[in-house]
Amino acid sequence: MSIKKLTALFALLALAACDVEKEELETLTLELNASAEDIDYGTTVTLSWSSNASQCYTSGAYWSGERPTTGSEDFDIKRGGPAVFIMECRRNNEFINQAVEINVNKTLANNFIFDVQGEVDFTVDYPAGTQPRVTGLTRGDFNDDNIADTFIGVEYRDIATEALVDVGFYQITGGAIPVVLEVDAQGCQGTYQLVSTDYDSDGFSDVISSSSDQKRLTEQTHLCIFKGAGTGLAYDPEFITNETTLDLANPDVRFMILSDRNNDLVPDFYMLTGTNEYWIERGIEDAPKFEEFSYDNTAIADRTITAGTTIDFDSDSNVDIVLATVNANGDAEYVTVPRSGDGTNWNEAVVVSNTPFTKAMIPIDFDRDSTPDLLIMGDETAFDGFNTDATNTLKILESEETNLFDVQTDITFTKQGTASLNRHILNLDFDVDFDGGDLLFTFDEFGDITANFLIAEKQEVTNDDDSTSYEFVTVDDEELGIANFEYDNAYVIWTDLNLDFDVDAIVIDHLADTNQLNFYIRQNQSN
Structure with missing residues (x-):
């Protein structure tokens, strides 16, 4: 090849290289816009974007994953307050990102959105001539699915005499299909104080329930123990070791609560009876077990306990x-x-x-x-x-x-x-x-x-x-x-039955003419 031809070839290659370099130096751009940045709840907002990048990705509570470099998308944002949408685009080793914030004005009523009520989800036939009332309630994760469950106690008392005729325990488990089930307590009637925690640290919430102090002097008291498992709670009076003088058949319970006994930030169980205190300390050897301590009951001997809690009452930095x-x-x-x-x-x-x-x-x-x-x-x-x-x-x-x-x-x-x-x-x-x-x-x-x-x-x-x-x-x-x-x-x-960060309702209504207690699961559609 002649020198003249080689020189011309090198010149062409140099020009081509200059064109490539010029194209690579073009500024990487991204435009992300919202049709409105302040909207009322229930308003659809449109995001549109355009970039000269080769790939774009999104992140945030409402979108994630890869998107085309140019496009638009509609959103119905159900949570009130600011909603942030982030987009990041890349070309080779260059990156560019942009975000938009949309404020959603959600009224108080917008937090309670329900569909038309369907059929009854669960029905209980209760004794004629009685008044049903939910007397105890606690929450936990009884089947270890990381969704909150609810456990309630219901008393059925004679309308004329107020004598206790029957009780019922009912479990509402959350999930894709919430379920209401009755839990057989085998005659145990402690439906007033319900305390839930994972007593044996196996991942399932358990429950201890008892009668009220108000009825202690006129009725037999009860202490009921329920163990959590994959299917939920089941009555299990042997679940917690009892080598004390505590009589589970008539325990004389006055008050129960969770309280951190040893300052390890894990709630332990505390129970007060007419003569003794009892602890169930979590995480210790041979747990769970009742530990018994006597106390001077002078301060409460002639009093009836109607409520209780743990708090630094006198501001001395001690609970x-x-x-x-x-x-x-x-x-x-x-x-x-x-x-x-x-x-x-x-x-x-x-x-x-x-x-x-x-x-x-x-x-x-x-x-x-x-x-x-x-x-x-x-x-x-x-x-x-x-x-x-x-x-x-x-x-x-x-x-x-x-x-x-x-x-x-x-x-x-x-x-x-x-x-x-x-x-x-x-x-x-x-x-x-x-x-x-x-x-x-x-x-x-x-x-x-x-x-x-x-x-x-x-x-x-x-x-x-x-x-x-x-x-x-x-x-x-x-x-x-x-x-x-x-x-x-x-x-x-x-x-929250389904982890969508709103509160769902379990409505319990009773029909006196048919002696039925009806449960309705009402899933909130606000989020």
Whole structure:
């Protein structure tokens, strides 16, 4: 080949190389846009994008995986607040990404979306002439599928005499197809206090249940033990080793709760009887087993326990057992018992007078500080464990420097004084605006009330001095006008049955003319 031809060839190759280099240096681009960035719940939003990359990938709560380099997609975003969509595109070793944030305005009513009710999911025939009432409730994962389950106790009492005729235990397991089943307790009738935890650390939640302290003096007491397994709970009185003087057939139980005995951040079981204390400590050798300790019962001997919890009541940085009681004169009093080491110190028990009648007390984070506050609920009269009365006490006791009664915040609702709120409160799984927790209550059957449940939404308030405070704003299902929820003062259990981060409803209604207790599983479609 001649020199002239070689020179021309090299020139052409050089020009081609320059063209390739010029093409590789073209700026990598990506445009990601939303049809709207602030929308109301139920509005479809369209994302469109275009890139000169060779591949694009998406991530976020609502989309993920590979997408074409140019395209559009519609989304129905069901969760309120900000929704972030991220796209990353690449060409060889170059990367570019972009994100859009869409704010979804979701009202309180938008959190309760139900389809038209179908057939009854489960029916129980109960004895004629009796009044059924859900008296105990607890939650756990009884079949180890990582979905919350619910376990309830129901008492059937003679309408005329209030004598206990029968009881029933019912398990609602979550999942793709939620199921209601009756659990045979073989005659054990402890349906009031239900405490759930994984007592033997095998992955399945178990339950211990007992009678109420209110009925202890007039009726036989019961202690029932249920073990979790792949199919759920089953009655198993031999499951927990008992080498103590505790008589499971008539245990004289006064109070039960979970409390961390040895500060290992694992909840242990604590039970109080008329003469002894009992612990079931998790994770120890030969667990689970009852351990027995005597105590000085002077502080509560002549009192009836109506509710209880564990919290630092006197702000001394030590957890106390706090018992709501009614004394022999019918007056409401709290008894606080300091925790000491791996036990309790009854010699330092304190009686607090001039307290309201209390049927429920639970620690909550009300003001978003480092110490828990106490939610209390009570009726106009002392709660006897079964009968209902008008609820007139619903308030937050805020933890301050001396004790929980220093700062009190009332929660008011329209039907206060004429309706009865059930003592089982949902406060962990319900938070519509991500501010630390809202509350759900169900109305007990009482008076002429036709509403079914009450919502207490926590709201942040900016004061005149720029400080922040909090309050609960309440509304019931009738006032909110929730569609397809047409019951008449039915009992409602709230839980997330299918892990879609909303609360589903198990509605329990009874028909006096047919003596049937009907369960309806109502899956919330809001998320």
